[in-house]
Amino acid sequence: MPRDGLVRSVPALTLLAMLGPVLAGLWGTVLPALGHLPAAGETGLSGAPFARLLDWPGLPRAIWLSLGTGLAATLISLGIVALIVAGWWGTPAFRALERALSPLLSVPHAAAAFGLAFLIAPSGWIARVVSPALTGWDRPPDWLIVNDPWGLSLIAGLVAKEVPFLLLMTLAALGQSDGARSLRVAQALGYGRVTGWLKCVFPRVYAQIRLPVFVVLVFGMSVVDVAVILGPTTPATLSVQIVRWMNDPDLALRMTAAAGALLQLALVLGALCLWWLGERAAARLGRAAVLRGGRGWADPALRAGGLLAGAVSALAMLAGIAALFLWSVAGFWGFPDALPEAYSLRTWTRAAPGMADALADTALVALAATALALMLVLGCLEAEHRSGRALTRRGLWLIYLPLLLPQTAFLPGLQTLLLGIGADTGRAPVIAAHLVFVLPYVFLSLGDPWRAWDVRHGRIAAALGAGPWRVLWTVRLPMLLRPVLTAAAVGIAVSVGQYLPTLLIGGGRVATLTTEAVALASGGDRRAIGAYGVAQTAAALLPFAVALVVPTLVWRNRRGLHG
Amino acid sequence: MADGLILEALRITRHGAPLVALDRAIAPGEVLTVMGPSGVGKSTLLAAITGTLAPGFRAEGRIWLDGQDITRTPPHLRRVGILFQDDLLFPHLNVAENLAFGLRPGGTRPDRLSRIEAALDEIGLPGYGPRDPATLSGGQKARVALMRMLLSEPCTLLLDEAFGGLDAALRQQMRALVFDRARDRRLPVLMVTHDAEDAAAAGGEIVRLG
Numbered sequence: 001m002p003r004d005g006l007v008r009s010v011p012a013l014t015l016l017a018m019l020g021p022v023l024a025g026l027w028g029t030v031l032p033a034l035g036h037l038p039a040a041g042e043t044g045l046s047g048a049p050f051a052r053l054l055d056w057p058g059l060p061r062a063i064w065l066s067l068g069t070g071l072a073a074t075l076i077s078l079g080i081v082a083l084i085v086a087g088w089w090g091t092p093a094f095r096a097l098e099r100a101l102s103p104l105l106s107v108p109h110a111a112a113a114f115g116l117a118f119l120i121a122p123s124g125w126i127a128r129v130v131s132p133a134l135t136g137w138d139r140p141p142d143w144l145i146v147n148d149p150w151g152l153s154l155i156a157g158l159v160a161k162e163v164p165f166l167l168l169m170t171l172a173a174l175g176q177s178d179g180a181r182s183l184r185v186a187q188a189l190g191y192g193r194v195t196g197w198l199k200c201v202f203p204r205v206y207a208q209i210r211l212p213v214f215v216v217l218v219f220g221m222s223v224v225d226v227a228v229i230l231g232p233t234t235p236a237t238l239s240v241q242i243v244r245w246m247n248d249p250d251l252a253l254r255m256t257a258a259a260g261a262l263l264q265l266a267l268v269l270g271a272l273c274l275w276w277l278g279e280r281a282a283a284r285l286g287r288a289a290v291l292r293g294g295r296g297w298a299d300p301a302l303r304a305g306g307l308l309a310g311a312v313s314a315l316a317m318l319a320g321i322a323a324l325f326l327w328s329v330a331g332f333w334g335f336p337d338a339l340p341e342a343y344s345l346r347t348w349t350r351a352a353p354g355m356a357d358a359l360a361d362t363a364l365v366a367l368a369a370t371a372l373a374l375m376l377v378l379g380c381l382e383a384e385h386r387s388g389r390a391l392t393r394r395g396l397w398l399i400y401l402p403l404l405l406p407q408t409a410f411l412p413g414l415q416t417l418l419l420g421i422g423a424d425t426g427r428a429p430v431i432a433a434h435l436v437f438v439l440p441y442v443f444l445s446l447g448d449p450w451r452a453w454d455v456r457h458g459r460i461a462a463a464l465g466a467g468p469w470r471v472l473w474t475v476r477l478p479m480l481l482r483p484v485l486t487a488a489a490v491g492i493a494v495s496v497g498q499y500l501p502t503l504l505i506g507g508g509r510v511a512t513l514t515t516e517a518v519a520l521a522s523g524g525d526r527r528a529i530g531a532y533g534v535a536q537t538a539a540a541l542l543p544f545a546v547a548l549v550v551p552t553l554v555w556r557n558r559r560g561l562h563g
Numbered sequence: 564m565a566d567g568l569i570l571e572a573l574r575i576t577r578h579g580a581p582l583v584a585l586d587r588a589i590a591p592g593e594v595l596t597v598m599g600p601s602g603v604g605k606s607t608l609l610a611a612i613t614g615t616l617a618p619g620f621r622a623e624g625r626i627w628l629d630g631q632d633i634t635r636t637p638p639h640l641r642r643v644g645i646l647f648q649d650d651l652l653f654p655h656l657n658v659a660e661n662l663a664f665g666l667r668p669g670g671t672r673p674d675r676l677s678r679i680e681a682a683l684d685e686i687g688l689p690g691y692g693p694r695d696p697a698t699l700s701g702g703q704k705a706r707v708a709l710m711r712m713l714l715s716e717p718c719t720l721l722l723d724e725a726f727g728g729l730d731a732a733l734r735q736q737m738r739a740l741v742f743d744r745a746r747d748r749r750l751p752v753l754m755v756t757h758d759a760e761d762a763a764a765a766g767g768e769i770v771r772l773g
Binding site for chain 2: 190
């Protein structure tokens with residue numbers, strides 16, 4: 001049947017859509033880094049780009065910032081998640097925290113970063129609430145909190161955003177590791193909750209969330225939008241500097257950017273090696289601790305610490321978004337006042353025309369990328385189902401690959417390549433670039449519920465005379481409406497949050513809510529930033545509400561479809 | 564209060580509805596068998612004694628262990644050992660590490676390693692320390708799980724269908740091993756089962772639920 005041949009070709013097509021741009025981008029990075037950039041009048045091999053990169057005085061510090069912030073943010077997020085789950089999994093407090101953190105997963109990084117900045121800046125909400133009563137300040141102190149040279153705010157912003165991500169990944173992994181019964185055994189052997197969980201469940205859970213942890217590490221080391229908003233400025237992190245070079249009118253600087261991109265790639269690979277060594281060391285220490293048989297004396301403190309850290313990270317995000325909203329509707333808001341003196345919609349009416357355009361581009365790109373991703377992923381899963389071949393470990397690595405390479409390593413090259421072959425920048429290439437990042441998340445989100453479907457329903461339908469396509473359309477997809485819509489919402493949220501692909505591949509002609517919001521970062525117009533941050537968050541969250549409501553309405557008379 | 568495990572007017576409710584009630588004393592070295600069909604609350608009874616009742620369940624009455632009231636004690640401080648039908652060996656640790664996990668803390672590293680080796684001898688598995696638990700047979704796994712629990716020096720032993728996963732020959736061996744060890748260590752044993760042979764082999768009082 002020709003149509004079955006179609007299904008069989010989908011996995012290859014998906015790999016092409018996902019890895020094609022990555023490989024092309026890497027190729028497009030290597031050439032200019034070695035001195036070949038015809039657009040700038042340079043051909044042939046030369047070491048000049050790397051020489052210029054090494055001449056940049058900020059380089060050593062930028063390298064340390066990239067490594068330090070990425071490793072610290074990953075380690076802290078993972079630690080917080082481990083302590084929360086170890087101390088509280090299965091308790092009412094845990095369910096409350098889980099409910100608070102789950103929607104925060106889809107908040108775009110830029111909005112979260114702005115929210116945090118609005119909270120912790122010297123003139124931020126926290127300072128306003130405690131002033132002048134506790135501090136005696138009647139004007140903001142002259143402190144560099146946001147954009148601090150150590151990257152601490154950057155680390156905090158990354159941690160607040162990655163804790164929900166790793167927590168949900170951990171919960172998914174827990175379902176497969178028999179954690180509850182293991183914990184019961186450990187308790188019967190005299191272990192406290194936290195120590196017992198860390199020794200007997202965490203190693204198994206970690207093995208399952210390893211790839212997401214790598215994603216967090218790579219992202220933290222190379223993120224651009226969060227680093228522009230919260231990160232140090234003189235010098236900035238390496239990734240931010242690469243983007244500055246890319247956007248410089250002097251085309252020759254693109255070769256420096258390409259050299260920087262390769263260095264960024266090497267740094268990330270080096271950090272992954274370092275992490276791997278850390279895993280080995282942690283495993284050794286863990287085994288030694290198991291052998292000692294200590295039952296855990298610090299459990300109560302660890303439990304309290306985990307809950308506190310989790311609550312602070314959830315509250316910071318929620319309060320940050322509230323601060324964004326408050327600024328967007330604030331009239332005059334003098335410094336030590338905890339709340340604005342007056343409220344008005346002026347910011348929104350002023351921003352409305354530009355925001356409408358940005359929203360249209362955001363929606364177009366997000367919907368197109370998500371629709372393509374859904375078709376490809378459904379095709380892959382259906383091919384997997386019909387051929388009976390499950391996804392291998394290597395296949396999983398391939399799906400994660402676009403997330404395991406720093407965006408700054410291949411997107412600049414992709415832009416250079418597109419310009420070099422005369423391809424137009426604009427919406428279509430942006431959609432293709434978004435697809436690279438939307439695909440893995442849609443796949444990961446839909447894969448488990450798709451495979452968990454009871455195939456006997458399909459066998460019954462086939463026995464009643466339905467062919468594979470009819471089974472797919474009339475049985476499987478309707479039954480799996482909720483996970484399919486959730487996967488679509490995940491895809492849209494990922495696309496809405498993308499900054500670098502839109503900026504670089506769009507060539508400045510595609511303006512989404514995210515690129516507009518980040519562009520406002522240097523201006524300091526808090527009201528406009530607030531409005532764009534809120535709009536961005538809403539654009540990412542709304543699809544989840546739809547995914548929640550639609551199945552409930554469609555299947556309102558079908559109790560068996562509400563898990 | 565006397566030594567042994569005493570369930571004083573223990574009554575478990577689920578969302579307010581009575582589920583199971585028991586009022587018994589088990590002397591050191593003795594076995595009490597609780598029988599009944601599935602769903603009657605046998606495992607819930609054990610969860611009340613280990614202190615790991617699921618939300619929605621409530622236990623009334625008191626639980627005494629060797630003269631101590633453990634009704635409100637956190638699970639990990641109760642010194643109540645339990646064996647399930649599945650061995651639940653930790654798959655990321657080797658056999659020796661599984662035993663070390665159970666062995667009470669204290670002692671030098673060589674001292675602990677030699678105690679683990681002695682424990683492996685005792686269950687007829689000398690030299691099995693570095694093995695992956697997944698490569699063991701069902702009977703070997705059950706013996707390691709038993710020894711891991713005994714090394715934690717519990718004051719009582721609960722058996723939750725502990726022999727249910729084994730075939731007839733192994734079952735008999737394993738029962739003998741468990742009951743002998745419990746008698747040697749003068750542990751009160753509470754066994755939950757639906758198998759009449761288990762009950763007969765235990766030789767103690769039998770309570771039927773449901």
